[in-house]
Amino acid sequence: MADAPLQIVVLLFPNVTQLDFTGPAQVFSKFPNTEVHLAWHTLDPVPTDAGWCIVPTVTLDDCPRADVLFVPGGNGAFDVFDDLVVLDFLRRQAEGARWVTSVCTGSFTLAAAGLLTGYRATSHWASLQMLDTFGALPVSNRVVRDRNRITGAGVTSGIDFAFVLAAELFGDEIARSIQLAIEYDPAPPFDNGSPEKADQAVVNKIIAATHGLRFQRVQKAARALETAGD
Amino acid sequence: MADAPLQIVVLLFPNVTQLDFTGPAQVFSKFPNTEVHLAWHTLDPVPTDAGWCIVPTVTLDDCPRADVLFVPGGNGAFDVFDDLVVLDFLRRQAEGARWVTSVCTGSFTLAAAGLLTGYRATSHWASLQMLDTFGALPVSNRVVRDRNRITGAGVTSGIDFAFVLAAELFGDEIARSIQLAIEYDPAPPFDNGSPEKADQAVVNKIIAATHGLRFQRVQKAARALETAGD
Numbered sequence: 001m002a003d004a005p006l007q008i009v010v011l012l013f014p015n016v017t018q019l020d021f022t023g024p025a026q027v028f029s030k031f032p033n034t035e036v037h038l039a040w041h042t043l044d045p046v047p048t049d050a051g052w053c054i055v056p057t058v059t060l061d062d063c064p065r066a067d068v069l070f071v072p073g074g075n076g077a078f079d080v081f082d083d084l085v086v087l088d089f090l091r092r093q094a095e096g097a098r099w100v101t102s103v104c105t106g107s108f109t110l111a112a113a114g115l116l117t118g119y120r121a122t123s124h125w126a127s128l129q130m131l132d133t134f135g136a137l138p139v140s141n142r143v144v145r146d147r148n149r150i151t152g153a154g155v156t157s158g159i160d161f162a163f164v165l166a167a168e169l170f171g172d173e174i175a176r177s178i179q180l181a182i183e184y185d186p187a188p189p190f191d192n193g194s195p196e197k198a199d200q201a202v203v204n205k206i207i208a209a210t211h212g213l214r215f216q217r218v219q220k221a222a223r224a225l226e227t228a229g230d
Numbered sequence: 231m232a233d234a235p236l237q238i239v240v241l242l243f244p245n246v247t248q249l250d251f252t253g254p255a256q257v258f259s260k261f262p263n264t265e266v267h268l269a270w271h272t273l274d275p276v277p278t279d280a281g282w283c284i285v286p287t288v289t290l291d292d293c294p295r296a297d298v299l300f301v302p303g304g305n306g307a308f309d310v311f312d313d314l315v316v317l318d319f320l321r322r323q324a325e326g327a328r329w330v331t332s333v334c335t336g337s338f339t340l341a342a343a344g345l346l347t348g349y350r351a352t353s354h355w356a357s358l359q360m361l362d363t364f365g366a367l368p369v370s371n372r373v374v375r376d377r378n379r380i381t382g383a384g385v386t387s388g389i390d391f392a393f394v395l396a397a398e399l400f401g402d403e404i405a406r407s408i409q410l411a412i413e414y415d416p417a418p419p420f421d422n423g424s425p426e427k428a429d430q431a432v433v434n435k436i437i438a439a440t441h442g443l444r445f446q447r448v449q450k451a452a453r454a455l456e457t458a459g460d
Binding site for chain 2: 026193195202206
């Protein structure tokens with residue numbers, strides 16, 4: 001009998017940063033014998049941060065058990081902090097999963113579900129240190145692995161994360177073959193992709209522009225932790 | 231009065247390679263004063279190559295005039311070769327556009343509409359030379375600009391393409407700021423992203439596996455050229 005297909009479960013939610021998962025999803029789509037599920041409360045189209053919508057493939061209730069659980073980030077990642085159905089879904093799925101993973105601020109959603117407590121993990125550079133509030137150990141790397149947790153940093157790091165995962169699951173040769181198939185030979189016209197490399201003025205501008213957002217996120221986190229403690 | 235928003239029109243179609251446009255779309259979503267439209271015949275969800283669906287935002291009939299016309303690739307790019315409504319849409323949109331652009335095999339769709347005749351252009355490495363059949367001049371670069379045409383190579387090159395476009399439209403500072411915002415500091419775990427860098431065995435395997443596909447594409451191209459000549 002053929003092996004059962006690998007089940008990858010992606011948590012989809014309104015205001016997801018779409019490239020957080022569409023990047024890895026392109027790599028996942030080339031995995032051998034693999035099914036990818038986009039799970040949310042309903043099957044109604046979900047608006048992404050880019051405005052347009054993606055259609056979930058399965059509801060949280062009907063979702064198969066994940067071999068790989070994957071949570072992308074975005075502003076919406078903080079809105080599910082007090083969604084007990086989602087948090088419970090993540091906890092149940094994580095129990096049986098071989099890999100529990102996230103990209104960008106998706107690590108906060110995992111952390112809110114208690115799934116990164118005591119784990120080294122990463123996130124988008126502008127939010128990374130806040131992981132500490134949730135009991136995770138923030139590490140400033142593009143991809144961070146600790147036991148069966150793999151977390152990626154901001155947005156585009158999801159593609160690098162997906163190749164790390166590909167190699168884990170299927171070995172280097174298949175990972176390399178997928179890399180060639182999607183011509184992943186990046187050549188950014190500027191070298192400004194991390195706060196270490198960027199002009200300090202640009203870094204400061206983003207930090208200033210997102211200050212209110214970070215404050216809101218801390219408030220949401222505080223409320224969620226309070227509720228969890230009730 | 232404030233400037234009118236920049237209009238970016240993306241041609242969406244069934245079996246699009248989703249990262250061809252979701253990569254650039256993440257960069258577009260951070261452009262100042264910009265509207266992005268996903269255009270197709272109807273507003274029904276469109277299945278991507280990854281299985282799940284994206285919802286168009288506008289029909290071809292109702293689509294506003296593009297300042298930037300953008301065509302992603304994928305197997306579906308070859309299925310619109312004989313769709314005269316799509317080809318006519320592209321020609322009309324290209325007339326008034328500041329930039330006419332594509333990623334991956336989207337350059338074949340532009341070429342099928344006659345929009346790359348005599349232009350240097352690129353495409354996915356495994357299909358690149360076939361651009362010649364359509365009167366374009368194949369160039370093996372990650373991003374190729376010729377007059378107001380900008381074409382990107384395979385799949386992930388769309389992200390590099392989008393930063394080239396960002397700098398053209400808004401200047402280097404904004405492009406660099408978006409790069410930091412989406413933490414585009416790529417670190418692939420393997421260096422196998424182009425046929426020059428890849429193991430020859432992996433290259434040959436992909437060429438062999440896609441031989442039938444390329445043959446079908448040539449047939450579709452021949453039929454389309456025949457029809458156009460009627």
